[in-house]
Amino acid sequence: MTTSIHTLDTPVAVVDVARMNRNIQRMQQRADSLGVRLRPHVKTTKCAQVVEAQIQAGAQGVTVSTLKEAQAFFTQGVTDILYAVAMAPNKLAHALDLRRAGCALIIVTDSVAGARAIVEFGRAHDERFEVFIEIDSDHHRSGVRSDDPLLGDIAKMIHEGGAVLKGVMTHAGESYKLNTLEALQEIAELERSECVKAAEAIRAAGIPCPEVSVGSTPTALSAVHLEGVTELRAGVYVFFDLVMHNVGVCALDDLALSVLTTVIGHQPDKGWIITDSGWMAMSRDRGTQAQQCDFGYGLVCDSNGTLIDGLLLRSANQEHGVASFEEGMSVDVEKLYPIGTQLRVLPNHACATGAQYPAYEALQPNGEMAHWSRVNGW
Template sequence: MRPMLSTLDTPAALVDRERLARNIARMQSRLDSLGVKFRPHVKTTKCIEIARAQLEAGARGITVSTLKEAQQFHAAGFDDILYAVGLVPGKLQQVLALRQAGCNLKVITDNAAAAAEIGRAAREEGITLEVWIEIDTDGHRSGVKPESAQLIEVGRALVESGAVLGGVMTHAGSSYDLDTPEALAAMAEQERAGCVRAAERLREQGWACPNVSVGSTPTALSAKSLPGVTEVRAGVYVFFDLVMANVGVCAPQDIALSVLTTVIGHQPEKGWAIVDAGWMAMSRDRGTQKQRHDYGYGQVCGEDGNVLPGYVLTGANQEHGILSREGAKDEDIEKRFPVGTRLRILPNHACATGAQFPQYEAVGKDGAVVTWPRFYGW
C-alpha cells in the first residue's frame, strides 16, 4: 500500500506532482515556440526522476553545477551534459574519467591560462575535450565581456592547445533583481545579444563556435525572440519559489516544492505558533528580504497546499520555526493553529531548501506519495 501525505513524518520536502508537471510543460512549450533547444539545469532538484520528466517533455541534454551531478546523471543514462562552472586544473582528472567512460561532457572556462591547461591535459590523455567560453553579459558573476580582447585570447588558447571550441554560454543572474515584464524582457535581450556577439567575434577569427547558450528562469520566460541562440538553460522553474514569485514569473500557487511541518507549540502573548521546521529544513536563505514582499523564511499554506494569506515564518532556529501573521499579532493563534496542525511552507529559494533533504516526497492529487531520492556533494 502506497504511503499517503497524512502519514508522513515532519519536516519533509514535498513535491506537488501536478504543479511540477505544469511547470515543466510551460517552460518546454515556451522554448519550443521560440525555436531553441532546451538544456535544463538540474542543480535545483538533483533528482533522476524529475530530470527524466524534463527530457520526456522535450528537453535535450542537461546542465550540472558539480561533477558529482555529472557522475550520478551519467550513471543513470544521461549523456549530453554541460558542466556549467569554470573548470580548474585540479578537477581535470574527474572530467577526463567521465569522458573516458563515454559521457559527452562539455566544460567551460573564462581565462586563457586554464584554457591552455585544459587542452594540454586532455591531449596528453588522448582525449578531445569540448570547451565552451563563459560570457559575462550583465556583470553579475564570472565570464568574459563580449567585446573584450580576453575573449579572443581564451579562444586562441583553446584552439592552439587542441581543445574543441564548442561554443559560448552566459547566465543573466542579475535578472533575479528585476520585477517588471519590461525590465525582464530588456535583460533577456541583453543576455541574448551579448552572447551572440561573442560567438560572432570568435567566428570572425575563423573558429567554429556552434553553440550559443543563454539562460536563467526569468529571462527564459521573458525573451521575445532568440535569433542566433541555439539553446536555453534554466533550472529553478521546475519548482519555482518565492523569489521567482517576487520577480513576477510565477505565482505562489505555482510553487511545486514545499516543506511539510507540524505545529508543536505557541507563544500566544507574541502571536506565535512554533513549528518543527527551522532553518535546517527551510535553509537560511532570506532571498526575499530585499524584494517587494519579504516572506521571512517562507509562506505558510494549509496541508492541502493552499496559501494562508498573511502568515509566514518570521523566524527560524535550527529545528524551530516561528509562524506569525504579518502586520498585526494574531490573538487567536492557538485556536487557528492548534498543536498537531500540519502545514506546508513555500521556500524562498527552492535550490537551498531542497538541499536540506535526502529525498523528496512526491505527492499526487489523491494524496498518495512516491519517494524520489536526491543527491548532493561535489
C-alpha cells in the same frame, strides 16, 4: 506507494508533481516557440525522477553544477551534459573519467589560464575536451566580456591547443534582481545579444563556434526572441519559489516545493506558532529580504497546500520555526493551530531548501506518495 502526506515524519520536502509537470510543460513550450533546444539546469532538484520528466517533455541534455550530478545523471542514461561552472584544474581527472566512460561532458572556462590547463591536461591524456567559453553579459559574476580581446585568446588557446570549442554560454544572473516585464525583456535581450556577439567575434577570427547557450528562469520566460541562440538553460522554473514570484514570472499556485511541518508549541501572548521547520528544514536563504515583498522564511499554507492569509514563517533557529500573522490580525493561534497541526511552508529559494534534504516526498496527481532521492554533495 500509498503513504499519505499526513503520515510523513516532519519536516519533509514535498513536491506537488502536478504543479511540477505544468511548470516543465510551460518552459518546454517556451523553448519550442523560441526555436531553441532546452537544456535544463538540474542543480535545483538534483533528482533522477525530475530529470526524467524534463527529458520526457522534450529537454535535450542537462546542465549540472557539480561533477557528482554529472556522474549520477550519466549513470541514469543522460549523455549530453554541460558542467556549467568554470573548470578547476584539480577536477579535470574526474571530467576525463566521465568522458572515457562515454559521457559527452562539456566543460567551461573564461580565462586563458583556465583554457591552458584544459588543453595541457587533454594533450597529456590524449583527450579532446569539448569546451564552452563563458561570456559575462551583465557584469554579474564570471565570464569574459564579448568585446574583450581576451575572448579571442581563449578561443585560440582552445582551438589550437587540441580541444574542441563547442560554443559560448552566458547566464544573466542580474535578472533575479528585477521585477517588471520591461526590465526582464531588456536583460533577456542583453543576455542574447552579448552571447551572440561573442560567438560572432570568434567566428570572425576563423574559429568555429557552433553553439550559443543562454538562460536563467526570468530571462527564459521573458525573452521576445532568441535569434542566433541554439540552446536555453533554466533551472528553478521546475519548482519556482517566492523569489521567482517576486520577480514576477510565476503565480503562487505554481510553487511545487513546500516543507511539511508540525506545530510543536505556541507563545500565545505574542501570537507565535512554533513549528519544527527551522532553518535546517527551510535553509538560511532569505532571498526575498531585498525584494519588494519580504516573506521571512516562507509563506504558510495548510497541509493541503492552501495559503493561510497573512501567516508567515518569520524567524528560524536550527530546528524551530516561528510563524505569526501580520500585525493587527487577531487570531487565537493555540485554538486554530493546536500542537500536532500540520502545515506546509512555501520557501524563498527552491534550490537552497531542496538542498537541506536527502530526498523529496513526491505527492503524485493520483494522491499517492513517492520517495525521490537527491544527489547532494560534490
